[in-house]
Amino acid sequence: GESVGLHLPTLSVQEGDNSIINCAYSNSASDYFIWYKQESGKGPQFIIDIRSNMDKRQGQRVTVLLNKTVKHLSLQIAATQPGDSAVYFCAENMILTGGGNKLTFGTGTQLKVEL
Amino acid sequence: KAGVTQTPRYLIKTRGQQVTLSCSPISGHRSVSWYQQTPGQGLQFLFEYFSETQRNKGNFPGRFSGRQFSNSRSEMNVSTLELGDSALYLCASSPDRANSPLHFGNGTRLTVT
Numbered sequence: 001g002e003s004v005g006l007h008l009p010t011l012s013v014q015e016g017d018n019s020i021i022n023c024a025y026s027n028s029a030s031d032y033f034i035w036y037k038q039e040s041g042k043g044p045q046f047i048i049d050i051r052s053n054m055d056k057r058q059g060q061r062v063t064v065l066l067n068k069t070v071k072h073l074s075l076q077i078a079a080t081q082p083g084d085s086a087v088y089f090c091a092e093n094m095i096l097t098g099g100g101n102k103l104t105f106g107t108g109t110q111l112k113v114e115l
Numbered sequence: 116k117a118g119v120t121q122t123p124r125y126l127i128k129t130r131g132q133q134v135t136l137s138c139s140p141i142s143g144h145r146s147v148s149w150y151q152q153t154p155g156q157g158l159q160f161l162f163e164y165f166s167e168t169q170r171n172k173g174n175f176p177g178r179f180s181g182r183q184f185s186n187s188r189s190e191m192n193v194s195t196l197e198l199g200d201s202a203l204y205l206c207a208s209s210p211d212r213a214n215s216p217l218h219f220g221n222g223t224r225l226t227v228t
Contacts, residue, residue: 046218100163102148104160
């Protein structure tokens with residue numbers, strides 16, 4: 001049968017505007033969350049992370065908000081630039097019983113920056 | 116510090132063949148994980164190695180295997196390739212501390228014809 005690809009949500013923003021990318025996670029026991037940026041032809045690149053004992057963390061031009069009550073994460077990018085165009089993934093970290101970590105990724109959001 | 120290095124970048128194989136992919140982690144990182152990325156399934160966890168031992172495994176058939184060497188470098192192998200194995204295979208390393216992010220390489224693009 002035909003293989004259907006994941007439909008990536010797309011967010012289009014004007015250069016200089018702020019971007020907000022949202023993500024819902026599934027495991028209420030997850031205690032560590034990461035945002036990754038993936039450009040075409042490259043692997044996911046770490047942007048920012050947050051532990052479950054925090055509800056907000058800021059980096060350079062980026063802020064992550066965590067709402068554990070509704071299991072929701074958001075990534076805010078200030079003054080969006082053309083170089084921010086990429087697919088953004090949230091990931092929740094699970095500590096495995098044998099030790100080590102496993103990331104469960106969201107489906108991703110395509111951010112397009114319009115000049 | 117050099118990042119995670121994966122070789123080769125591209126591979127084309129035919130059904131039934133086998134393939135080996137290589138990953139060199141960031142210096143000092145002892146945990147290496149492998150992920151498969153496809154348009155249909157997104158990013159899926161394959162397995163994780165630490166101290167030359169497979170510590171965790173995802174839900175993939177036994178045709179997918181791997182190993183880790185004493186210098187933390189890792190290889191993964193896929194035997195009896197199927198068309199559905201066409202994907203971007205990503206390797207990631209971490210220092211294996213709590214709440215440490217995985218750092219990914221740029222992947223190996225495998226095409227099975």
